[in-house]
Every structure is written in structure tokens, then in C-alpha cells.
Amino acid sequence: MNTAAILDHFRTHGAPLTLSRAGAVTWDDAEFHRNAHADDPEQYLLLALVPGVHESQRARVLLQMLSSTRTGLGRDAADIRDKATRALLFGLPPAQVVTVLLVLRRRRINHKHATRAILGFVLEHPDAELLIAARRPALRDCFEHALGKNTARDCARRIAEGDLDSAELRRKLLRFLVNPGAAVDRVRQLYAPGTYGVPVLTAPVAPLEIAREREPIVTVTNRGDIAATLVHLYRGGPEFELGPAVAGYIADAVRGLPRLPDHVALVLDTSESMRGYGEREWALLSQAEALRLVLGHVCEHLTVIEVGASQAGPTDLATGLLDALAAPVSDNGLPPGLVVIVTDGYENRLPGDLARVVATLKTLGHRTPILLCHAMFTGSDDRTLRDPAPDLPSAGFWHQDDFAALLPWLFAHSPAGADWIRTAALSFLAQHGTSAAA
Incomplete structure (x- = not known):
């Protein structure tokens, strides 16, 4: 894997990932992402966590990882991918994540890890109530794609009827969730009648990079x-x-x-x-x-x-x-x-x-x-x-804040740079826990 070339692409190619009303996906560098993922899936995913990477590139990496199978993957490797995927789910602006989930639905991709990711975002997002109020039809479609339309609607019916202790409900839905109690209320909201379309949230709940306020006038003493x-x-x-x-x-x-x-x-x-x-x-x-x-x-x-x-x-x-x-x-x-x-x-x-x-x-x-x-x-x-x-x-x-993105870019060109970036990314996941939805 050419770490420097991939990271450079992630930093400089900012074209958005879009899904039209007709279902057309605009992903102009899909081949690049497929090849990078094929070379080393884990390193490819961890590179998306590096400071300075475009949000649209992180959305592409999230889509590529959720679209790919994990057949034969060991437990430790799967755990790293779960943590990094969750970091992207809650570290990207919600609108971009919704686009990724709708692309999965459009392409009928429904691996088990994708199901857990969709349900985790739709039902366990800290601001799920606001997100559903803004994008109820889209998120309901994502929910039904994750479980299957008939299964999703059966779960919604059982919840509406108060049948929360049902073994079927646990098997079909609740076993995928970290906080089943809160998720039940979100399912009710997904299928509740009423209007939607309030302004959608734009800021991620667990940003991958700290947004620092800077002085409006730059001087020699306010640059770090x-x-x-x-x-x-x-x-x-x-x-x-x-x-x-x-x-x-x-x-x-x-x-x-x-x-x-x-x-x-x-x-x-x-x-x-x-x-x-x-x-x-x-x-x-x-x-x-x-x-x-x-x-x-x-x-x-x-x-x-x-x-x-x-x-x-x-x-x-x-x-x-x-x-x-x-x-x-x-x-x-x-x-x-x-x-x-x-x-x-x-x-x-x-x-x-x-x-x-x-x-x-x-x-x-x-x-x-x-x-x-x-x-x-x-x-x-x-x-x-x-x-x-x-x-x-x-x-x-x-500014001193630029060092966070500058160091990985520099080291990506050195012989041991790929290992340095991997270690730094794993340290980031360990320190931040990626438990945004908990």
C-alpha cells in the first residue's frame, strides 16, 4: 500500500459523495477506494482518521467499509474496524452519514456489520430525536433496509403494542443495540404520524478533529x-x-x-x-x-x-x-x-x-x-x-494546530511512516473510546 499517495488523495480530493433523487451515486474516485481497500483494508480505514482528511473522503471510506464483507476476519481485526467505523459514524456531519446509509440501501448491501452500524446511527445517535424529526422518511428507509421491510415493520408493530419482552423483538432488533430502551422510543418516532423537515443538525457529535477558535486578527503571539x-x-x-x-x-x-x-x-x-x-x-x-x-x-x-x-x-x-x-x-x-x-x-x-x-x-x-x-x-x-x-x-x-495534520503527511513518506500512522490512529481510538452514542 502506498500510504503517502492514499493520504495525499484523502487530503486533496474534496468532491462530495452524493445520491440523486433518481438513485444515481456520484462517486468519482470509486476505483481508487476499491484498490486502496483491497491492498490493506485496516490501514485504509485508519487513514481516514488522520487529521486533515476531507470529510467527503471519510464518507467514502465509511461507505467502502460498510459495503465490504468481513468473512474470515479475526476478532481483534473486527474490533478495530468496529471502533473506527463507529468513530466515522459519529465523527462526520449527520447529513453525510445519512447519504452513505441511503447508498447502502440503494445498492442493497446488508452485511451484519452494516446492519449494526445503521441501527446504531438511526436509533442510538445522541441527537436521534432531532435527526428523525428532520429526516424521518430517509431514516425509516434506512431502518427498514437494515432489518428488512417486513421485519422492521413487525418490530415497530410489537413496540407500538407494548410487546417489549417478546423473544422475537429481541432476536430481530434489540440484540443489535447497546441501549435498547432508548432505541424503542426512536422506533416509535420513526413510525409516528406527523410532519417532519426541521433543520437537520450539521455538526458531528464526536468530531474527529477539534475545532479551535482563533483570534480574528493574526499576530506573532497567537499562532500557538x-x-x-x-x-x-x-x-x-x-x-x-x-x-x-x-x-x-x-x-x-x-x-x-x-x-x-x-x-x-x-x-x-x-x-x-x-x-x-x-x-x-x-x-x-x-x-x-x-x-x-x-x-x-x-x-x-x-x-x-x-x-x-x-x-x-x-x-x-x-x-x-x-x-x-x-x-x-x-x-x-x-x-x-x-x-x-x-x-x-x-x-x-x-x-x-x-x-x-x-x-x-x-x-x-x-x-x-x-x-x-x-x-x-x-x-x-x-x-x-x-x-x-x-x-x-x-x-x-x-499555526501550531497545523502540526496534527502535517506530521502524518510528512511521516507517510518515510519507511516506517505507515506503522507510525497506524499506531497513532489506534491510540486515538483507545483514548476517545468512540462511544459517542453511549
Whole structure:
């Protein structure tokens, strides 16, 4: 499985998954998802939990997993898939999940794990009452698809008649549920007469990524705690106070993240342009240094090559890249398995040199992944004229919160990156429990 290619597709392809009134499913990359699932179903599913993945891609992964059989799957593997599937069910906007469930109905897909997922969402969602009020016909169709129309209506009849102790009701419906008592009330609501169409909820009940409020005006000190503290340090603040504060913020940022056993070489631009001036002085350099410090804690072997370190000389990214590739082997005998270039994009010594070196390395068959990370002041910075090597895979970052998505993207290109992402995803499932409906 090409983890980097799949993750890149998940991050960049945002076309929605839709179902028309006529029943036509718009899924423009279905073949891509089928192939990725066939290569490694579990890793494919866990990649959908990585921060930065488009919600529409997560909806596709949910559809692919619910559409696929689990024949011959071991108990541990099935448990991981149940947890990750439940995380997607309650971590996506409800409208997208309803679309996925309706596609399953349209395609007449009804595996047992799909039945449990449908019933769990329709009957045990914390906001099921509001969802049913908004989408009663659609959710009733999903309910009847999960159990079969006749079985579903028989269960609804028994519930309406108060026959809640029926062995048939337990066998046909209640055995699939975590909270049967609440589900009974939801079934009554599904078949109750009356109007529907109140506004549907748009926010997931258990978001896969934390939505953080940010200041309306970006300054050098509201782009994350690590960078803000470094700015105060660069301005001459007391190191005996600020140094421990930086260490504490780094510990918070990397808490719960596994260690990457690979050797990573970091080419760090510390030139005058990275320092900046005026109101933006230290903004880029502090954020770049924050990334370096985080990588130093997450990577077992990190080699840092500074370019323009005097902050007065020119930015020589090409020489920095060559130095990184020639870095001595790490303590465990590994040469760099990944090179990361962090810069604001200004190459003021022999402009275009980095692009020429990258092209030459490609011609020579050099296989070490090389990635470019643009340090930015805000998320809306225009990087068009600040791309010293257009052929390199690149990503921008401006806030400490961006590290959550940036690290998996970087490590996906390294030899042990797939295992790192899997471990991080399993840790996320263990910490959050995915019990949104409980």
C-alpha cells in the first residue's frame, strides 16, 4: 500500500459523495477506494482518521467499509474496524452519514456489520430525536433496509403494542443495540404520524478533529503556545522562565504520539527573511523552530541542517539539501530516510538552484523522499511566487494546530511512516473510546 499517495488523495480530493433523487451515486474516485481497500483494508480505514482528511473522503471510506464483507476476519481485526467505523459514524456531519446509509440501501448491501452500524446511527445517535424529526422518511428507509421491510415493520408493530419482552423483538432488533430502551422510543418516532423537515443538525457529535477558535486578527503571539513563547524568548525575555514553558508546551503537543524510528533530516531555513520585520518579526522563524522542536521529540533520529544561519547571508536551500542527503548515519546505522525542507520559499542565492538539484537527483534515480514545508504567516498566504521547487510535494503551515495534520503527511513518506500512522490512529481510538452514542 502506498500510504503517502492514499493520504495525499484523502487530503486533496474534496468532491462530495452524493445520491440523486433518481438513485444515481456520484462517486468519482470509486476505483481508487476499491484498490486502496483491497491492498490493506485496516490501514485504509485508519487513514481516514488522520487529521486533515476531507470529510467527503471519510464518507467514502465509511461507505467502502460498510459495503465490504468481513468473512474470515479475526476478532481483534473486527474490533478495530468496529471502533473506527463507529468513530466515522459519529465523527462526520449527520447529513453525510445519512447519504452513505441511503447508498447502502440503494445498492442493497446488508452485511451484519452494516446492519449494526445503521441501527446504531438511526436509533442510538445522541441527537436521534432531532435527526428523525428532520429526516424521518430517509431514516425509516434506512431502518427498514437494515432489518428488512417486513421485519422492521413487525418490530415497530410489537413496540407500538407494548410487546417489549417478546423473544422475537429481541432476536430481530434489540440484540443489535447497546441501549435498547432508548432505541424503542426512536422506533416509535420513526413510525409516528406527523410532519417532519426541521433543520437537520450539521455538526458531528464526536468530531474527529477539534475545532479551535482563533483570534480574528493574526499576530506573532497567537499562532500557538510554542511559537508565542519563542517569540518572547527571541525578544529578550527571561530564559529561566520561558525555557521551561516551551518544554511544557512541547510535551503537551506530542502527548500520545508514538515515536518514529526512522532517520529524518531537516533542512531549516533561518535566514533574514524567515526572521521578518515590523509586526511580523519572528513569526515564521518561531513557527519553524516550533516544528523542529516537535520533530525532535517525535523522531528518534533527527539531523538538522541550518541554512542562512547567520540571518545575514543568502538562503542556499540546494546546498542544504545535498548536506542533508549526505548526513552521516544515525546511531542505529540508518541514513536519512526522509528529508524535510522548511522555508518561507525565498531562495535568494542562485534562484532556481533547488529545483535544478531536485530534477538532477530525480534523473539519477535518487529515491529518498524530499518534502517542502512552507512557513506562512496566515493560512491564506499566497505561495505561488514562493515555491523554489514546484516538483516537490509541499504543504504549508502557520499555526501550531497545523502540526496534527502535517506530521502524518510528512511521516507517510518515510519507511516506517505507515506503522507510525497506524499506531497513532489506534491510540486515538483507545483514548476517545468512540462511544459517542453511549
